[in-house]
Amino acid sequence: MAFPLQTTVTAATTEMFVQAKTDIFLRAKPNQNADKMGTIQNHSKVTVLSSSDGWSYVQAGKSKGYVYTSALSKENPKAASTTVTGGLTPKEGLILTYEPSFLENKKETFYVEKEDEYTYLYNKKSPLYPHLSNFTYIETKKGLLMGVSSSDFIFVNVPYPLKQGTYTTDSSLMFEDQKVLVESTTKSITVKAGTFKNVVILRFPDGSREYFAKGIGIIKSTNKNGKIFTELVSVKEG
Known part of the structure; x- marks a missing residue:
């Protein structure tokens, strides 16, 4: 018996940096009133797993959650002198x-x-x-x-x-x-x-x-x- 081939689709991920006025909150859902799961330090690197409607689902360390997409940048702020x-x-x-x-x-x-x-x-x-x-x-x-x-x-x-x-x-x-x-x-x-x-x-x-x-x-x-x-x-x- 022949079995169909199984394919795994991996979502493209992107390395980005937090560029905000202060540290930002990592939230459980893409909503400004959602539970806070912790904070992400300003200018630190995160892995963006997906983005939609102004929110990005990210991994920061071992934690995953949602942040405002506008708080992220592809530019590394640490590449420039503070x-x-x-x-x-x-x-x-x-x-x-x-x-x-x-x-x-x-x-x-x-x-x-x-x-x-x-x-x-x-x-x-x-x-x-x-x-x-x-x-x-x-x-x-x-x-x-x-x-x-x-x-x-x-x-x-x-x-x-x-x-x-x-x-x-x-x-x-x-x-x-x-x-x-x-x-x-x-x-x-x-x-x-x-x-x-x-x-x-x-x-x-x-x-x-x-x-x-x-x-x-x-x-x-x-x-x-x-x-x-x-x-x-x-x-x-x-």
């Missing part, structure tokens, strides 16, 4: 266009010039040009500052190093310091100008955020609700 000690200012010769711009809800294009620890952004259509830049970055081994040129109006003033997941002190306010969370140094962030890797995200006490890309500077600023009030829309070589 500590940043410099390089967050724009490179010499870049042409950066923002819309909205830093202070006005309009499109502005800036030309980047550098002099020692100073990086200047010039809007050639500004009445200040060429005698005075519009915005200035100052970066030393001690820290990073960015604000309006020749003024006390400062957007960011933080010391180095910036370590992912820790708090630092921002001194941009005139009369008081504020604790700022270094929310990430490893995430990829997409804006209209493109996708940038290993973006430094600073979250301020009021919930607003500043996003810095290496060699570019600020690529996005948002308020506590995530609304964009500064966005980089174009990067060109001068």
